[in-house]
Amino acid sequence: xxxxxxxxxxxxxxxxxxxxxxxxxxxxxxxxxxxxxxxxxxxxxxxxxxxxxxxxxxxxxxxxxxxxxxxxxxxxxxxxxxxxxxxxxxxxxxxxxxxxxxxxxxxxxxxxxxxxxxxxxxxxxxxxxxxxxxxxxxxxxxxxxxxxxxxxxxxxxxxxxxxxxxxxxxxxxxxxxxxxxxxxxxxxxxxxxxxxxxxxxxxxxxxxxxxxxxxxxxxxxxxxxxxxxxxxxxxxxxxxxxxxxxxxxxxxxxxxxxxxxxxxxxxxxxx
Amino acid sequence: xxxxxxxxxxxxxxxxxxxxxxxxxxxxxxxxxxxxxxxxxxxxxxxxxxxxxxxxxxxxxxxxxxxxxxxxxxxxxxxxxxxxxxxxxxxxxxxxxxxxxxxxxxxxxxxxxxxxxxxxxxxxxxxxxxxxxxxxxxxxxxxxxxxxxxxxxxxxxxxxxxxxxxxxxxxxxxxxxxxxxxxxxxxxxxxxxxxxxxxxxxxxxxxxxxxxxxxxxx
Numbered sequence: 001x002x003x004x005x006x007x008x009x010x011x012x013x014x015x016x017x018x019x020x021x022x023x024x025x026x027x028x029x030x031x032x033x034x035x036x037x038x039x040x041x042x043x044x045x046x047x048x049x050x051x052x053x054x055x056x057x058x059x060x061x062x063x064x065x066x067x068x069x070x071x072x073x074x075x076x077x078x079x080x081x082x083x084x085x086x087x088x089x090x091x092x093x094x095x096x097x098x099x100x101x102x103x104x105x106x107x108x109x110x111x112x113x114x115x116x117x118x119x120x121x122x123x124x125x126x127x128x129x130x131x132x133x134x135x136x137x138x139x140x141x142x143x144x145x146x147x148x149x150x151x152x153x154x155x156x157x158x159x160x161x162x163x164x165x166x167x168x169x170x171x172x173x174x175x176x177x178x179x180x181x182x183x184x185x186x187x188x189x190x191x192x193x194x195x196x197x198x199x200x201x202x203x204x205x206x207x208x209x210x211x212x213x214x215x216x217x218x219x220x221x222x223x224x225x226x227x228x229x230x231x232x233x234x235x236x237x238x239x240x241x242x243x244x245x246x247x248x249x250x251x252x253x254x255x256x257x258x259x260x261x262x263x264x265x266x267x268x269x270x271x
Numbered sequence: 272x273x274x275x276x277x278x279x280x281x282x283x284x285x286x287x288x289x290x291x292x293x294x295x296x297x298x299x300x301x302x303x304x305x306x307x308x309x310x311x312x313x314x315x316x317x318x319x320x321x322x323x324x325x326x327x328x329x330x331x332x333x334x335x336x337x338x339x340x341x342x343x344x345x346x347x348x349x350x351x352x353x354x355x356x357x358x359x360x361x362x363x364x365x366x367x368x369x370x371x372x373x374x375x376x377x378x379x380x381x382x383x384x385x386x387x388x389x390x391x392x393x394x395x396x397x398x399x400x401x402x403x404x405x406x407x408x409x410x411x412x413x414x415x416x417x418x419x420x421x422x423x424x425x426x427x428x429x430x431x432x433x434x435x436x437x438x439x440x441x442x443x444x445x446x447x448x449x450x451x452x453x454x455x456x457x458x459x460x461x462x463x464x465x466x467x468x469x470x471x472x473x474x475x476x477x478x479x480x481x482x483x484x485x486x487x488x489x
Contacts, residue, residue, distance in 0.1 A: 007472075011465055086451040093454075113454045151451025168358070168438040169448060175347070179438075182350040184358075 027227040030098060035077045038064050039097035042082030043173050046197060046252035047103050056080040062248040063120070063239065064101050070235050084171050085151045089114060092220055099228065103191065105153050105215030115223055117232045119216030120245065122264045125154040127187040127209040128180065128195045135187050137209045141165040147176045147185035154189035157213030180205075196256060216268065240269045278455045279462050282445070289445035290466060292359070296431040296441060297470075300366040301424050307367065308374035309413075313404050315375055316382060326375070333372035339433055341365040346437040362434030370427045374420060381416030382408055414487050421478045425471055432467075442466060 030036050040056055041048030048058040065075035081097050088100045092114060105123070106116050127146075129135045135144070141162045148155035150169045158165055168185055170176045177198070180188045187208075188195075195207045219236075221229045239245045246262055279286075315326035333341065345361040356364065385408050393403035435444035446459040 007468065010468065011461065086447060089454050090450070090456055109453055150448050156452060169444075170438055171436070175437075178347050182347075182355060184355075 024222060024225055025095075025098060025228070026225070027231055030228065031071065034072065035079050036068060036071065037079045037081060037096075037098045039083035039088050039091050039100045039102055040064060040080045041102045042080075043084075044103055044194065047194075048101075050082065056082075059248055059252040060101050060103065062252075063236075063245070066239055066244055067232065067235050070238070071231070085149050086171055089220070092222055099232065100220030102220075103194075104217060104220055106218050107153065107156070107215065110220070113223070115221045115225070115229055116218035117221070117229055118236055119218050119268050120236050120240075120265070121217040121261075122214060122268060123191045123193050123217065124211035124214035125157050125189055126192040126195055126207050126211055127189055128198060128205055129187045129208055130180070131204055131206050133186065133206075133208075135208060138162055138189075138212060141187065144187075145185040147179050147188040149173065149176055149190065152190065153213045153215050154191070158189050161212060177202075193261065197253070200255060237269065240265070274461075275455060275458055278449075278453065278458050282449050282459075285445050285449065286442070286462065286466075289440055289442040292439060292441040293428075293431050293470070296359075296363055296366065296434060296439075297428040297474075299363060300370065300427050300431070303363075303367045304370040304374055304423075304427065305420070307371045308378050309409065311371065312375050312378040312382060312412075313409075316379060330372045330375060333369050334376070338365060338369045338430055339436065341369060342433060342437055358434075358437045358439045361437060362431075362439050366427055366430065366434070369430075370423055373423045373426075377416045377419040377423065378412055380419075381412035384415055385411050411487070414485050417478070417482050417485070421475065421482070424474060424478065428471055428474060429467065 040061060041058070042050040042056065044058070046058045047060045048056060051057050061080070064078050064080075068077045069075040071077070081091065083091055083097070083100065083102050088097075088102050088104065089110065091097050092100050100114070104110070106119065110116075127135060127138065127141075134140065138158070138161060141158070142164050143166075145166045145168060146158060146162075148158060148167050148169050150171060155167060155169060158167060168179065170179065173190070173194070176188050176190070179185060192207065192211055199205055199207055219229075219232050221232075236245075245265060249261070249265075250258060311326065314322050315330070317323065342362060342365045345356065345365050346358060349356070349361075389407055389411070390403065393407045398406065431441055432443035434441055435447060438444070442463045446463045450456045450459050
């Protein structure tokens with residue numbers, strides 16, 4: 001009986017430790033602290049990557065800096081925290097970061113726990129394979145081992161579309177790529193535009209298959225922090241009007257055919 | 272935020288799959304790291320200088336580097352020189368090599384506390400070196416070291432969680448994977464915390480029974 005008591009007490013302590021949720025913040029509070037803490041990608045070029053000098057850079061980082069410029073009249077007033085697909089929502093909801101700006105697509109599951117901004121980009125999932133691979137489409141993945149990243153639309157889409165494919169899931173793009181190189185899986189399912197970028201760097205690989213699970217990307221907020229969300233929405237519209245979204249995208253995607261993506265962005269903001 | 276028991280019930284099949292892998296890793300890991308340590312400890316303590324150096328380098332490397340680094344190394348670096356082991360294999364090998372290093376040091380201190388007189392008594396009875404080890408020294412050293420070994424076993428069981436980083440579907444991986452999709456971190460981490468607690472209570476209870484049966488009465 002005493003053992004049971006001790007056990008349940010321990011469980012209670014564990015529960016209370018992990019359920020300590022963050023207090024809601026307002027735009028005014030962020031303004032007062034003089035900086036905004038943003039969860040960005042540190043391993044996802046050219047959206048967000050930590051460069052050789054240890055600084056964050058990329059298209060989304062440009063947008064974050066622009067937001068800081070609107071907010072504080074100083075683009076450097078951003079504190080970046082590198083997040084992964086798996087930890088960004090917990091980071092946000094535990095108060096480690098103010099907003100998520102990390103290649104995050106809108107899903108119903110996510111919308112249950114966080115709020116989204118208006119979309120600023122849209123991508124789908126395709127497959128990265130070694131050149132000459134017999135894999136041509138996601139239908140070829142039945143019974144095969146596929147590399148994915150935990151919690152991404154690639155992993156979730158594949159689960160639904162090809163449930164009998166065996167997934168090995170990693171936390172980082174670099175790990176997934178190394179696993180593909182070591183033939184631990186026949187393909188790597190991930191956002192198409194990241195794969196196109198990787199192909200530019202690694203010509204031994206190629207992107208195949210139809211685009212599946214298309215998703216709109218949005219900035220993530222804690223539930224109910226509407227003033228911050230409204231401000232970011234307004235900033236995004238302004239960046240669209242000033243063509244900053246487009247110019248920065250072109251800068252980071254040098255050498256890639258972008259018309260399709262630019263058209264997608266324009267269509268999104270017309271809605 | 273409320274505690275959604277439904278989510279846990281839905282993931283029971285997936286959790287069970289993870290639990291089986293955790294149990295397999297821990298069980299095989301404990302057995303192999305112990306058997307290996309029983310063989311390695313006398314070699315480490317032998318008078319042969321070459322063996323001494325080899326084992327002290329091995330122990331230094333595996334005790335003084337993070338097990339996470341060892342797991343990553345086995346999984347991602349070895350294929351570059353043509354050695355490719357499955358994720359489960361890599362995890363198991365890393366756990367065994369890491370805890371073997373710890374177990375050797377524990378057993379060594381156990382062996383060193385066996386009085387010199389018993390070595391000499393063995394010699395007087397005409398036992399060979401191997402016989403002395405097998406019949407006199409190791410059985411005693413094992414009993415002396417058991418409490419410290421239990422610590423290593425508990426640590427091994429908990430560190431099976433680290434194998435999740437290379438995609439082995441064990442308990443922690445299952446929790447992280449479900450959380451990455453559904454964000455129910457409260458429910459999942461509480462669930463696996465309880466499962467780990469129960470596993471470790473079970474393990475320590477069993478080993479305490481063993482301990483009390485084989486304890487040296489002084």
